[in-house]
Amino acid sequence: MQNPDTSHNKCSAVQLVRFGHYKVERCSCGAVHVAAGPVTLHLDEGAFRQFVQTLTVGIEQLDLLQAPHLRVVADDGASE
DSSP states (O other): OOOTTHHHHTOOEEEEEEETTEEEEEETTSOEEEEETTEEEEEOHHHHHHHHHHHHHHHHHHHHHHSOOOOOBOTTSOBO
16 A cells, blocks of 8 residues: 555655744645644645734734833823
8 A cells, every 4th residue: 555645755845944943844746834843734836925024923922011001190290
């Protein structure tokens, strides 16, 4: 019996970026491989772009949650 992953073995990947335990590769089959430690996502380019947009918005929302809250102060120093 042939291993179902043998077709994947024919692919070759080009590393696009690596940062610590994270890396992104473009595969010759057209997939984008996103590795985070022991977990690897195999995405088509459209799904990869949507994944990145989702992470970007998540980072923006996280930053908003962590931003210091501002308050309006009247000229006499009293809080409104």
